[in-house]
Amino acid sequence: MFTLPTLWYEYNALEPYIDDTTMETHHSKHHAWYTKKLNNAIAGTQLEWKTIEYILKHTDLAWDAQQSVINNWWWYYNHMLFWENLCPSDQSTFEETSELWHSIAKTFCSFDEFKQQFVDRATSQFWSWRCRLIKDSSNTLSIVTTSNQNNPIMNKDVTVLLWIDVREHAYYLKYKNKRAEYLQNIRHVIDRATIQQRYMW
Numbered sequence: 001m002f003t004l005p006t007l008w009y010e011y012n013a014l015e016p017y018i019d020d021t022t023m024e025t026h027h028s029k030h031h032a033w034y035t036k037k038l039n040n041a042i043a044g045t046q047l048e049w050k051t052i053e054y055i056l057k058h059t060d061l062a063w064d065a066q067q068s069v070i071n072n073w074w075w076y077y078n079h080m081l082f083w084e085n086l087c088p089s090d091q092s093t094f095e096e097t098s099e100l101w102h103s104i105a106k107t108f109c110s111f112d113e114f115k116q117q118f119v120d121r122a123t124s125q126f127w128s129w130r131c132r133l134i135k136d137s138s139n140t141l142s143i144v145t146t147s148n149q150n151n152p153i154m155n156k157d158v159t160v161l162l163w164i165d166v167r168e169h170a171y172y173l174k175y176k177n178k179r180a181e182y183l184q185n186i187r188h189v190i191d192r193a194t195i196q197q198r199y200m201w
């Protein structure tokens with residue numbers, strides 16, 4: 001059975017970029033709901049004691065599950081990645097000599113160009129789409145977008161390095177309809193060390 005992951009930072013630790021109420025609602029309400037739906041659906045089945053990655057790659061074993069239920073399982077997983085992406089701004093350090101830095105600069109011409117491309121792609125998505133930085137099995141970086149709950153790990157041997165939740169519940173209380181402003185600000189609380197670690201795996 002799965003539990004709602006505990007955040008290592010407080011709900012207000014990402015202020016002023018992500019506000020306390022948004023964090024509390026997003027984590028303790030939205031993510032908690034996905035966790036409950038996941039557990040209810042796998043209770044008493046052969047999936048009950050599997051990892052979430054196993055379950056997501058074997059949804060064909062969940063004979064009775066509707067797609068809408070399976071979507072909740074993806075949301076459970078996606079939000080775990082999202083919380084790990086974030087950290088208080090004073091801890092958002094990044095080695096400009098790191099391998100990831102070099103790879104980003106090489107792929108996107110510069111780090112600033114990467115940030116702009118990422119924000120542009122994420123801003124232009126429909127409300128429920130997701131924007132991610134991924135690497136494939138040959139360590140090639142790319143920015144990809146997917147619809148709804150879908151995640152690139154469904155189809156390919158890829159690692160998600162960074163993903164930003166751009167559903168309205170992630171920013172609307174503070175930013176209202178200004179998604180681009182949310183995306184510009186969230187970069188202050190991205191845990192770059194975690195992304196570097198994922199890149200090195």
Ligand code: MN3
Pocket residue numbers: 026030079165167169170
């Ligand atoms: Mn969300």
